[in-house]
Amino acid sequence: MSDKIWLSSPHMGGNELKYIHEAFDHNWVAPLGPNVNGFEEDLEKFLNSDVQVVALSAGTAALHLALIECGVNYGDEVICQSMTFSASANPIAYQGAIPVFVDSEADTWNMCPTALKEAIRDRFANGKKPKAIIVVHLYGMPAKMDEILAVAKEFDIPVIEDAAEGLGSTYKGKACGTFGRFGVLSFNGNKIITTSGGGALVCHTKEDKDKAVFLSTQARDNAPHYQHSHIGYNYRMSNICAGIGRGQMEVLGDRIEARRGMTKFYSDIFARIDGVRVLTEPSEDFYSNHWLAAITIDEALTGVSREDLRLALLEDNIESRPLWKPMHLQPVFENSPYYGSNVAEKLFDTGLCLPSGSNLTEAEKERIRIKIEQVFDK
Numbered sequence: 049m050s051d052k053i054w055l056s057s058p059h060m061g062g063n064e065l066k067y068i069h070e071a072f073d074h075n076w077v078a079p080l081g082p083n084v085n086g087f088e089e090d091l092e093k094f095l096n097s098d099v100q101v102v103a104l105s106a107g108t109a110a111l112h113l114a115l116i117e118c119g120v121n122y123g124d125e126v127i128c129q130s131m132t133f134s135a136s137a138n139p140i141a142y143q144g145a146i147p148v149f150v151d152s153e154a155d156t157w158n159m160c161p162t163a164l165k166e167a168i169r170d171r172f173a174n175g176k177k178p179k180a181i182i183v184v185h186l187y188g189m190p191a192k193m194d195e196i197l198a199v200a201k202e203f204d205i206p207v208i209e210d211a212a213e214g215l216g217s218t219y220k221g222k223a224c225g226t227f228g229r230f231g232v233l234s235f236n237g238n239k240i241i242t243t244s245g246g247g248a249l250v251c252h253t254k255e256d257k258d259k260a261v262f263l264s265t266q267a268r269d270n271a272p273h274y275q276h277s278h279i280g281y282n283y284r285m286s287n288i289c290a291g292i293g294r295g296q297m298e299v300l301g302d303r304i305e306a307r308r309g310m311t312k313f314y315s316d317i318f319a320r321i322d323g324v325r326v327l328t329e330p331s332e333d334f335y336s337n338h339w340l341a342a343i344t345i346d347e348a349l350t351g352v353s354r355e356d357l358r359l360a361l362l363e364d365n366i367e368s369r370p371l372w373k374p375m376h377l378q379p380v381f382e383n384s385p386y387y388g389s390n391v392a393e394k395l396f397d398t399g400l401c402l403p404s405g406s407n408l409t410e411a412e413k414e415r416i417r418i419k420i421e422q423v424f425d426k
């Protein structure tokens with residue numbers, strides 16, 4: 049059997065161990081220290097916006113804290129893009145709140161502004177104002193932020209940007225993760241850069257950052273003993289993990305180039321095949337890091353289904369994966385309200401993510417290309 053080709057695997061830059069050694073040399077083996085501060089500064093500089101970043105144990109933790117800071121409590125409603133990874137929606141349930149799911153639009157596969165407006169109007173008619181809107185930059189593709197922010201402003205609802213997949217993506221030249229009241233980043237092992245596991249909350253005020261640091265470090269009041277007047281969490285990033293992050297930040301630019309190169313690689317292959325669409329930017333306003341290359345297949349035109357291609361690749365030990373299954377179709381969220389039509393559902397039925405790692409070799413890419421061409425030439 050040929051070696052496995054992964055969908056997206058960690059890709060070290062080389063200096064990660066240097067930062068970890070520094071942590072060991074000074075005994076900063078704790079969920080705070082110079083690497084945590086340094087990593088936060090690196091991210092602030094990279095986002096190139098007046099933001100304050102809090103490094104955390106996971107992107108999921110960042111989403112949870114964002115909801116808490118937006119005042120989401122038991123019984124509240126929170127609007128969330130349906131087409132996403134479950135981690136976008138789970139923290140709503142952690143708060144005892146109710147997710148209200150919204151469909152995607154066909155250009156970016158992200159939240160449809162029209163369906164968003166319909167959802168908000170209907171929730172208001174039901175007597176409840178949604179407490180927050182979670183919009184996702186799926187596979188690195190920026191959502192239609194102008195339209196989403198306009199609706200959010202009209203109804204005065206804070207936006208939480210799930211940019212877990214979108215570090216390095218921009219919309220109209222501005223970094224994804226810096227548009228909403230809060231932005232969420234992830235450094236899980238499969239993301240564009242990794243800290244083995246980790247995340248960050250992007251804030252716009254010192255108060256918001258201070259509160260996130262306070263909540264993520266067990267909510268200790270200012271006293272010599274352990275005094276608590278809030279429920280706290282153990283969500284801060286380890287100084288060891290942050291060392292990996294600092295090394296990764298040195299190569300983030302290269303990683304974005306390489307991931308974008310993978311989408312170009314598939315665009316070239318599928319340019320010759322009618323009925324396959326590669327997810328690419330709808331206009332110059334959008335710049336995607338192309339974390340994962342993703343396609344939709346028109347089976348009627350190609351005679352090939354999403355599963356045909358996935359299983360054929362698997363035969364040669366090449367990993368690919370269907371697009372995220374929409375949350376409103378997940379058994380765990382079956383009772384949650386949903387607004388829109390069947391855009392997300394159709395994407396799920398026809399869409400596939402293809403190997404997109406920044407560390408794929410020319411030989412591996414050749415193996416992928418040959419397999420894809422075999423399947424469609426049949």
Ligand SMILES: *Cc1c(COP(=O)(O)O)cnc(C)c1O
Pocket residue numbers: 105106107108109132133135136184210212213233234235236245246247
């Ligand atoms: C990875 C991911 C998360 C969760 O991040 P973790 O760091 O794994 O907790 C949230 N949302 C989306 C869209 C993601 O892809």
